[in-house]
Amino acid sequence: MAFPTPRDLTGGPGTTPVPAELAELLRAQLAAVADEVEEEVRRQVPEYALPPDGPYGRNLRAGVVQALTLFVDHIADPRDDGESIAATYYALGRGVAQEGRSLDVLQSALRVGGMHAWRCMGRTAETLGLDSTVVAALGELAFQTVHEVAEAAAAGYAEGQLRSTDELERRRRRLLELLLGEGPPAPEVVRKLAHGARWTVPRQVAVVALAGGPDRGEEDRPLASSGALVDMESRPPRMLVPDPDGSGRWAGRSFTVALRGRPAAIGPTVPLAEAAQSLRWATRALGLMGRGVLPRQEVVRCADHLSTLLLYADEPLLGRLQARALAPLDAVSAGQRARLTETLLVWLLNGSNVPDVAARLHIHPQTVRYRLRQLEKLFGDALHDPDARLEMILALRAESAQPQQD
Numbered sequence: 001m002a003f004p005t006p007r008d009l010t011g012g013p014g015t016t017p018v019p020a021e022l023a024e025l026l027r028a029q030l031a032a033v034a035d036e037v038e039e040e041v042r043r044q045v046p047e048y049a050l051p052p053d054g055p056y057g058r059n060l061r062a063g064v065v066q067a068l069t070l071f072v073d074h075i076a077d078p079r080d081d082g083e084s085i086a087a088t089y090y091a092l093g094r095g096v097a098q099e100g101r102s103l104d105v106l107q108s109a110l111r112v113g114g115m116h117a118w119r120c121m122g123r124t125a126e127t128l129g130l131d132s133t134v135v136a137a138l139g140e141l142a143f144q145t146v147h148e149v150a151e152a153a154a155a156g157y158a159e160g161q162l163r164s165t166d167e168l169e170r171r172r173r174r175l176l177e178l179l180l181g182e183g184p185p186a187p188e189v190v191r192k193l194a195h196g197a198r199w200t201v202p203r204q205v206a207v208v209a210l211a212g213g214p215d216r217g218e219e220d221r222p223l224a225s226s227g228a229l230v231d232m233e234s235r236p237p238r239m240l241v242p243d244p245d246g247s248g249r250w251a252g253r254s255f256t257v258a259l260r261g262r263p264a265a266i267g268p269t270v271p272l273a274e275a276a277q278s279l280r281w282a283t284r285a286l287g288l289m290g291r292g293v294l295p296r297q298e299v300v301r302c303a304d305h306l307s308t309l310l311l312y313a314d315e316p317l318l319g320r321l322q323a324r325a326l327a328p329l330d331a332v333s334a335g336q337r338a339r340l341t342e343t344l345l346v347w348l349l350n351g352s353n354v355p356d357v358a359a360r361l362h363i364h365p366q367t368v369r370y371r372l373r374q375l376e377k378l379f380g381d382a383l384h385d386p387d388a389r390l391e392m393i394l395a396l397r398a399e400s401a402q403p404q405q406d
Contacts, residue, residue, distance in 0.1 A: 022138075023076035026124060030072065033120045034064045040116040047105045063092060064113055071117070071145040075138075086152040093153035097160025098167070100198065106153055114146035171197040176229040176240055180207065184273040200227065202242035205275050209282035210237040211263040211290075236286055238279060245269050259299065265289060266301045278302075281309055288312060292403030311398045318398055325388070325395040328378035340378075343371045345396040348389055 038061055042048045048060055066088050096106055118139060125135045175193045178185045194201045212235065229240040244266070265285035267278030281302045288294040293312065294305055302309060311318055329337050343361065347368070350356040354372070358365040375383060382388040 022128075022130075023072050025128070026075065026121060027072050029120075029124060030065070030068050033117060034061070034068055036120055037064045037068070037113045037117050041109045041113050044112045045105065045109050048109060060109070063089070063109075064117075067110070067113065067145060067149050068117060070149065071121075071142055074141055074145065086148060089149040089152040090156035093156030093158075094160035095156075096153075097157045103154065103157045106157075107150055110146055110150050110153070114142065118142040168197060172199065172229050173231055175199060176231050176238075179205075179229075179240060179272065179275045180238070180279050181276065187273075190272070199229065200242070202227075202272060204243055204245070204269050205272050205278065206241050206244040206269045207267040207275055207279040207282050208239040208241060208259075209265045209267070209279065209286040210239065210259065211286065212237050236283060238282075240275060241266075261298065263289065263297070264299050265294075266299060266303075268302050268306075284309060284312065293401050307397065308401055311394060311401070318394075321391060322395040322398060325391040326399070328382075331378065332374075336374075340371060340375060341396055341399060343368060344375055344392065345400060347372065348393050348396070 041060060041064070070086075093103065093106065096103060121138065121142060122135065125138060130138075171193065175190075175197045178190065178193060191201060210232075227242045231238055263286075265282045267280075267282030267285070270278045285294055285300055285302050285305065288308070289296055289300055294300050294308060326341070329340060332340065343357065346357045346360050347354075350360065354365050354368050358368045361368070379388075382392075
């Protein structure tokens with residue numbers, strides 16, 4: 001990193017030379033001037049009035065001494081570019097960014113400190129009876145020094161912001177991995193990582209599983225400005241939403257907009273320690289969306305489809321249940337089976353009320369009775385056994401959720 005160097009104010013063409021020996025006189029007063037400048041900065045810049053061991057105060061003294069030293073060194077040797085001191089301010093600016101603090105506070109301190117340091121140096125110049133042209137040259141050099149360290153700090157701050165963004169993303173991904181990993185994470189570990197990731201620990205969360213695809217780029221990345229933790233590199237991409245049921249931030253259309261139209265499944269709202277469970281159900285729901293078992297729409301909420309998710313939690317077992325509970329229907333044609341299963345499910349769900357079944361299916365009650373007589377022949381007493389009826393309902397619900405084959 002190359003830092004800006006001051007103009008030659010001590011002997012260049014058209015300039016008034018500053019006596020090099022003045023550097024030693026000023027260096028002897030450097031500690032006393034640093035005391036005054038430090039006190040003035042604390043008085044005028046509120047952030048530096050805080051305890052000296054805080055993030056602002058702990059570097060104040062060193063920064064003041066470095067800037068004054070740079071000024072004096074420029075007088076002693078105009079060829080000195082002050083690279084090491086500029087590097088110090090570069091690192092200082094970078095640290096301010098990485099700590100999430102404002103550059104404005106540091107720049108204010110530099111302006112206040114520079115003005116007061118010049119007033120202190122001006123008194124020395126008057127005491128020595130220096131020519132006014134020399135005093136003017138000193139003033140120009142003083143303000144050039146402030147400009148140098150301010151530029152170095154700004155450059156460091158810019159790099160620090162970039163690195164801070166990358167580091168923040170890395171910390172948030174690590175936090176998300178912890179929250180969605182095996183077993184509940186230790187609360188103290190979560191708090192520590194959350195602090196480093198600048199993330200407020202919520203009471204409840206929901207995890208969103210997002211549809212991926214090779215055609216989706218950075219412009220399709222979900223908006224996470226409300227504190228969501230996002231990992232677009234996982235399969236499927238996922239997003240942890242804090243307190244999803246509060247304030248309506250993630251409700252309805254606003255959530256769809258935040259996802260930028262990307263299909264997604266929202267897992268159930270759970271305590272933070274159970275975030276992995278929410279992800280598990282969201283991932284299952286996303287898979288069922290892809291198969292057409294759940295609606296192929298922009299956003300599916302697991303909370304609206306709990307019975308379907310329960311049915312498909314163990315599909316081999318579900319298949320066995322269907323095979324046993326609906327075995328009598330294997331004796332009829334495919335066309336008959338479709339009509340009979342539709343009628344049987346509605347009949348079981350409507351308390352065996354024929355008129356209600358007819359109204360729901362938009363058919364004549366006599367047609368319902370005819371189909372029921374067929375079902376009586378196939379199922380016999382099982383139609384009136386509570387356990388058998390429950391298994392039929394589960395099997396029929398699963399069958400009705402399957403997409404129609406072309």
